[in-house]
Amino acid sequence: MVEAILDAAARILEEGGIGALGTNAVAQRAGVSIGSLYQYFASRDSILAELIRIDHARLLAELQQAAAKAGGRSLAESVRLLVEVGVSHQLERPELARALDYVEPTLSLDDETVAIERAINGIVLTLLKASVPSLRGRALEVAAADVAALSHGMIDAAGRRGETDRRALVERVSRAVTGYLSPVD
Amino acid sequence: MVEAILDAAARILEEGGIGALGTNAVAQRAGVSIGSLYQYFASRDSILAELIRIDHARLLAELQQAAAKAGGRSLAESVRLLVEVGVSHQLERPELARALDYVEPTLSLDDETVAIERAINGIVLTLLKASVPSLRGRALEVAAADVAALSHGMIDAAGRRGETDRRALVERVSRAVTGYLSPVD
DNA sequence: GTCTATACGCGGATAGAC
DNA sequence: GTCTATCCGCGTATAGAC
Numbered sequence: 001m002v003e004a005i006l007d008a009a010a011r012i013l014e015e016g017g018i019g020a021l022g023t024n025a026v027a028q029r030a031g032v033s034i035g036s037l038y039q040y041f042a043s044r045d046s047i048l049a050e051l052i053r054i055d056h057a058r059l060l061a062e063l064q065q066a067a068a069k070a071g072g073r074s075l076a077e078s079v080r081l082l083v084e085v086g087v088s089h090q091l092e093r094p095e096l097a098r099a100l101d102y103v104e105p106t107l108s109l110d111d112e113t114v115a116i117e118r119a120i121n122g123i124v125l126t127l128l129k130a131s132v133p134s135l136r137g138r139a140l141e142v143a144a145a146d147v148a149a150l151s152h153g154m155i156d157a158a159g160r161r162g163e164t165d166r167r168a169l170v171e172r173v174s175r176a177v178t179g180y181l182s183p184v185d
Numbered sequence: 186m187v188e189a190i191l192d193a194a195a196r197i198l199e200e201g202g203i204g205a206l207g208t209n210a211v212a213q214r215a216g217v218s219i220g221s222l223y224q225y226f227a228s229r230d231s232i233l234a235e236l237i238r239i240d241h242a243r244l245l246a247e248l249q250q251a252a253a254k255a256g257g258r259s260l261a262e263s264v265r266l267l268v269e270v271g272v273s274h275q276l277e278r279p280e281l282a283r284a285l286d287y288v289e290p291t292l293s294l295d296d297e298t299v300a301i302e303r304a305i306n307g308i309v310l311t312l313l314k315a316s317v318p319s320l321r322g323r324a325l326e327v328a329a330a331d332v333a334a335l336s337h338g339m340i341d342a343a344g345r346r347g348e349t350d351r352r353a354l355v356e357r358v359s360r361a362v363t364g365y366l367s368p369v370d
Numbered sequence: 371g372t373c374t375a376t377a378c379g380c381g382g383a384t385a386g387a388c
Numbered sequence: 389g390t391c392t393a394t395c396c397g398c399g400t401a402t403a404g405a406c
Contacts, residue, residue, distance in 0.1 A: 017291055019291070023399070023401080024398085024399065032372080035373060035402085036371070042403095048400095092247070102287050106204070129255070131374095145343075148342075151335075152327055153338015154331055154334045157334035157337075158330075161330065173267075175364075176335050176365040184363070208382060208383080209382085217391095219383085219391095220391060220392075224389070229381090256400075290376055
């Protein structure tokens, strides 16, 4: 039931954007009544918050796997592994990812989601710390934010253009990241 | 009058996001009645479209100036000049820029706005064509889209974090762009 | 637990007075 | 041309039957 509602909400989001996500639409799409929906979700926003939590949790798990695999390898290889995760995650459902990205800052997220986001940021920080020792303190944090933002920007734009060649995209994003980092080193 | 309405709409957008932009709110903020508003704008969306048109026209004008100034200089210097324009444009009113960015794809824009966007893209294409001769055809277009997207991603994220040091940001974005392009050359 | 029916408010848009 | 008043539809959320 909860599953059906979240699934319906995700589909509506990627087809019509945030403006199309109404409780009536979700209930109808999920094949349940509006009354039943409100037994499992307190509000429309709580549906969105749950979608975000699940999405981020999946991303974190994939990143942790990739980070474990990257342990000890070169910066270029490590970057590639993490970028692969980001690309796959975003290109799987580009419209959905984009809609969630937009709405996320406007929502009050629960503690668990906040913790997940901190953990994701931590993975990038750890990688940079290990691979680019000259980066420390605030410069390290800025660099982590920058590589995340430039990767995300490129991947999101590629998704909007309908790009489907993940290999090529991974290649270009990895190049941008290492290019950004190399003069620092 | 038109001016007052657009100004009010812009302020509401940057304070409350797209969800707060209602015709009633705009009219009240502008100090005019809802009836008068509808004499100058056919719908809520037409207000948004006009905001976007004006914003893009200003950006284009600034980019054209920068491109003229960049003529003949090195790739690094040319990139820096254009990035400076992008950073200044976005950091002037970060929330507004972000809201317009999001809503833009969902609107049906008039021909003039479309032409402006093509012209903006053309400036980047021209720069890359002149500075990186090895880029041609589709690879050139992809590279232009990539540098625009990675710049925009970094600048937008910096704006969201409240970063105000434009020099430092210009420096980092320029580094990312040239880093992305250098292995191609 | 799930349904139908409905209350409630809000936002877009219009009518008509001045 | 600008105003006030209002219509209308939609979306959230709830009440109450089954």
